[in-house]
Amino acid sequence: MTKAELIAAMAKDADVTKAVAGRVLDSYVKNVQTELKKNGKIGLVGFGTFSVVKRKARTGRNPQTGKEIKIKAKKVVKFKPGKQLQEKVK
Secondary structure (H helix, E strand, O other): OOHHHHHHHHHHHHOOOOOOOHHHHHHHHHHHHHHHHHHHHHEOOOOOOEEEEOOEEEEEEEOOOOEEEEEEEEEEEEEOOOOHHHHHOO
């Protein structure tokens, strides 16, 4: 599903215009990003939890040459689905 398709589905479900649904989706994404940067975790009951975890530096391999490369440590976003979401997907 593309962003445009998601906006169309949200607009239909909420009986609002696509413009309003697009602003709501953009606001949701912006607020999730802000909260993850600020506190590192956001939980939505029944849906899941987004969290920021630190990935350690490690050694990897260039798949084309096989040469070892160093991969820097970085922060990544992790998502753990909630129970209700898990049950819907099964």
